[in-house]
Amino acid sequence: MQTLKIFKIGGNVVDNPQILSKFLADFNRVSGDKIIVHGGGKEATRLASALDVPVTMIEGRRVTDRRTLDIVTMVYAGLVNKRVVAALQAIGCNAIGLSGSDGDAIRAVIRAPEPVDYGYVGDINASSVNVRLLTDLLGSGMVPVLCAITHDGDGLLLNCNADTIASSVAVALSQVRETELIYCFEQPGVLTDINDKSSVIPLITPDDFPALKESGVISAGMIPKIKNALDAVRKGVRYVSVKSSDDILGCTGTTVRL
Numbered sequence: 001m002q003t004l005k006i007f008k009i010g011g012n013v014v015d016n017p018q019i020l021s022k023f024l025a026d027f028n029r030v031s032g033d034k035i036i037v038h039g040g041g042k043e044a045t046r047l048a049s050a051l052d053v054p055v056t057m058i059e060g061r062r063v064t065d066r067r068t069l070d071i072v073t074m075v076y077a078g079l080v081n082k083r084v085v086a087a088l089q090a091i092g093c094n095a096i097g098l099s100g101s102d103g104d105a106i107r108a109v110i111r112a113p114e115p116v117d118y119g120y121v122g123d124i125n126a127s128s129v130n131v132r133l134l135t136d137l138l139g140s141g142m143v144p145v146l147c148a149i150t151h152d153g154d155g156l157l158l159n160c161n162a163d164t165i166a167s168s169v170a171v172a173l174s175q176v177r178e179t180e181l182i183y184c185f186e187q188p189g190v191l192t193d194i195n196d197k198s199s200v201i202p203l204i205t206p207d208d209f210p211a212l213k214e215s216g217v218i219s220a221g222m223i224p225k226i227k228n229a230l231d232a233v234r235k236g237v238r239y240v241s242v243k244s245s246d247d248i249l250g251c252t253g254t255t256v257r258l
Contacts, residue, residue, distance in 0.1 A: 001177055002031065002033065003032065003177075003179065003180050003238065004032070004033045004034070004035070004138070004173055004177055004178065004179045004180070005030060005033070005034045005035075005179075005180045005182060006036075006166055006169055006170045006179060006181050006182070007027060007034065007035070007036050007182050007184055007248065008036075008037045008038070008162060008163060008165075008166035008181070008182070008183045008184065009023060009036065009038050009184050009185070009245060010038075010039045010041070010162065010221075011039050011041040011042035011043065012185055012186040013038075013184060013186070014039070014040055014043070014083070015043060019186070019245060019246070020084070020087065021087065022245075023184065023245040023246070023248065024084070024087050024088055025091060026248050026249050027088075027093075027248065028088070028091050028093045029249065030248070030249070033138045034143060035138075035143065035145075036084065036144070036145045037146045037147075037162055037165050037169060038076075038080060038084055038147060038162060039148055039162035039163075040072075040075050040076045040079075040147070040148075041062065041221075043075045043079065043080055044062075044068075044072045044076070047071050047074070048071050051067075051071065053067050053071060058118070059220070060220045060221035060222070060225075061118065061121070061161055061224060062121075062159065063119055064118060064120045064159040065119045065120070066119075066120065068119070068120075068159075069119070069120040069157065069159060072159050073099075073149050073157055073159075076099075076147040076148050076149050076159075077147050077149045080147065081097040081099070081145060082097055084097070084145050085097040085145050088143065088145070094142050094143065095142065095143040095144070096137060096142050096145065097145045097147070098144055098145065098146050098147070099146075099149040099150070100122075100146075100149055100150030100151050100158075101149070101150070101151035101157065103133045104130050104133070104153075105129070105130050105133055106124060106128050106130065106146070106151075106160075106168070106169075107124070107128050107150065107152065107153050108122025108123060108128060109122060109123050109152065110122060110152060110156070110158060111123050120156070120159055121158060121159050121160065122158030122159065122160045124164060124168050125168055125171075126171040126175070127172070128168060128172075129168055129169050129172035131172050131173060131176060134173065135173070135176065146169065147162075148162040148165055161228075163183065163224045163228045164224065166181060166183070166228070167181065167228035167231055167232040167237075170232050170237045171231075171235045171236060174235070174236040174237050174238070175236065178238050179237050179238060180237070180239040180240070181229070181237050181239070182240075182241050182248065183225055183240070183241070183242045183243070184244065184248055185242070185245060187244060188243065188244045188247065188252055188253060189201065189202075189242055189243055189252065189254035190204060190212075190217070190218065190222065190226070190242055191217075192217055200254060201254050202255065203254070203255050203256075203257065204226060204229075204254060204256050205257060206234075206258065209226060209230060212226075225242065226242075226256065229242065232256075233256060233258055234258065239255070239257070240255070240257070241255050241256070242254040242256065
């Protein structure tokens with residue numbers, strides 16, 4: 001059986017029609033079973049600004065009050081998810097868009113308010129993922145497209161970090177088959193110098209991470225991405241990479257491994 005590939009794309013990809021179109025065309029050429037997990041933070045921030053709702057980020061994670069929860073649900077589970085699914089259908093890829101509540105795909109537990117109160121944000125792990133649902137969808141020839149909205153099983157929607165969704169899904173499915181996790185964004189990998197695209201760090205291990213974070217090389221939204229990548233390889237995911245959404249068929253980028 002071929003390796004299952006899980007691609008996570010962020011706001012800088014879904015926000016740009018040309019970049020998204022190129023990524024989806026390349027994604028359609030990837031053989032075997034595959035899944036997309038997407039964010040959409042830039043769209044959510046724009047809508048929040050238009051509605052005069054303050055945006056607060058802590059280490060790349062969005063603080064989600066009730067109004068913000070409504071906004072991210074509309075953007076992630078609605079606009080962005082259906083935009084991606086419709087674009088895939090247009091190129092012959094039979095995709096199905098899901099939030100965590102659809103088919104009970106992913107359940108979450110609301111995060112404790114200490115030490116930081118993130119509001120309506122959910123914590124998940126591999127046991128939160130409905131492996132049977134995703135396996136059945138893949139077995140029927142469909143491509144799941146997962147957004148970062150989950151639920152607690154009691155009617156409450158919760159915002160989750162999309163990098164965490166991708167990592168948890170990869171770990172959960174690695175229990176039944178070999179999986180690869182690919183984080184795709186606008187840079188060719190993790191860079192030592194954000195202004196120099198040739199300064200890609202080829203390999204990051206758990207021993208490297210503290211110093212890279214302390215020096216500021218890994219900061220903001222890259223922190224949860226690398227934390228989740230390291231967590232995934234510790235828990236059985238065969239391979240994790242961080243690379244450009246423009247080069248998903250190539251071999252460049254940053255590898256994260258033990």
